[in-house]
Amino acid sequence: MSGALTVFKKELRGFFFSPIAYIVITTFLLLSGWFFFSTFFLYNQAELRSFFSQLPITFAFIVPAVTMRLFSEELNSGSFELLSTLPVTPCQIVVGKFLAALTFIALMLLPTITYALSAAALGDLDWGPVFGGYCGALLLAGAYTGVGLLASSLTKNQIVAFIIGMAICFMLTIFERMLFFVPESLLAIFAYLGSTTHFQNISRGIIDTRDLLYFLSIIFIALYATTFVLREKR
Numbered sequence: 001m002s003g004a005l006t007v008f009k010k011e012l013r014g015f016f017f018s019p020i021a022y023i024v025i026t027t028f029l030l031l032s033g034w035f036f037f038s039t040f041f042l043y044n045q046a047e048l049r050s051f052f053s054q055l056p057i058t059f060a061f062i063v064p065a066v067t068m069r070l071f072s073e074e075l076n077s078g079s080f081e082l083l084s085t086l087p088v089t090p091c092q093i094v095v096g097k098f099l100a101a102l103t104f105i106a107l108m109l110l111p112t113i114t115y116a117l118s119a120a121a122l123g124d125l126d127w128g129p130v131f132g133g134y135c136g137a138l139l140l141a142g143a144y145t146g147v148g149l150l151a152s153s154l155t156k157n158q159i160v161a162f163i164i165g166m167a168i169c170f171m172l173t174i175f176e177r178m179l180f181f182v183p184e185s186l187l188a189i190f191a192y193l194g195s196t197t198h199f200q201n202i203s204r205g206i207i208d209t210r211d212l213l214y215f216l217s218i219i220f221i222a223l224y225a226t227t228f229v230l231r232e233k234r
Contacts, residue, residue, distance in 0.1 A: 003088035007096025008103075011070065015104045024065050025108050031058055036115045048115055048125075052133040052203045056173045056196045059137075059144050064165030066104060067148025068158045070097045071230075076156040080233070090230040094223050098142075098149055105141045109134065128205040136202030139215040140195060144169045146222030153229045172218075 015021045036051040074080040083093065119125045144165075151165035152158075175194030191197070195218075198211040 003086075003092035004096040004099070007088065007093050008099045011097050011100035012103055015066075015100065018069070020065070020069070021104070024062060028058065028062050028108055029111060032112055032115075036112075048119065048130055048133060051112070051115060052129075052137070053200070055133075055137055055203075056140060056199055057170075059140055060169040060173045061166055062108075063101075063105065063141060063144035064148045064151065064162050064169060067101050067145055067152055067165060068162040069152070070101065070149060071152040071226075072156055072158045072161045075153075075233070076158075090227050093230065094149065094227050098145060098219075098223060101145045101149070102138070102142055105145065106138060109137060109141075129203060132205035132207070133203040135207075136199045139202065139212070140199045143172075143195060143215045143218040143222070146219045146226070147172075150222045150226045150229070153226045153233075 031054075032051055035054045036048065038050070071080070074083060088096075116125065116127075116130050120127075147168050148161075148165040151168065152161040154164065155161050172193070172195040174196075176191065176197055192210075192214065195214075198214045201208055201211050
């Protein structure tokens with residue numbers, strides 16, 4: 001995995017040299033801060049439930065903005081051809097970029113731990129759902145990062161990659177709210193496809209193998225499809 005590690009280090013450094021990264025971080029912290037403090041002060045509730053409940057819809061917009069440049073920029077500038085000549089496989093490239101984007105999102109989440117510390121200092125905070133919420137957030141971010149990478153590999157235009165990734169992530173987020181269009185015989189199957197319910201289960205501190213399998217399956221399918229697209233381009 002030395003090739004993937006090399007790509008990981010390169011991409012992670014690249015995030016912090018891009019102004020878009022700081023715009024994304026600022027936007028995320030402003031949104032998440034509003035969701036937390038509006039509950040904390042207006043309703044006098046020492047909990048992070050509102051913060052975690054809004055995270056799927058927030059990630060549906062934020063994560064594609066993080067991933068949109070990872071392949072589109074290289075395909076547009078022609079540097080992907082140079083990358084293809086290096087002794088790294090498409091799988092290593094995809095894994096390296098995936099881990100870099102996921103690490104960046106984890107670092108973006110890190111300042112929000114102060115919300116939990118503030119709630120714990122001023123109230124009786126249940127740390128079980130908080131731990132589950134952050135575990136679910138990383139799994140959700142991983143699934144959406146995989147989708148964003150796939151979208152970025154399909155086009156040379158970063159804006160198009162962002163729109164494709166956002167549309168897919170948004171559909172996964174609101175899938176449960178569209179089940180009234182689905183025939184009753186297929187209701188259980190389509191209900192499983194939505195990401196929000198799986199995330200909410202984990203964020204309550206309930207670790208179910210079905211929820212873990214859901215997120216890991218999306219990550220695997222998205223990364224496999226991205227690798228296939230890159231091999232075709234190569």
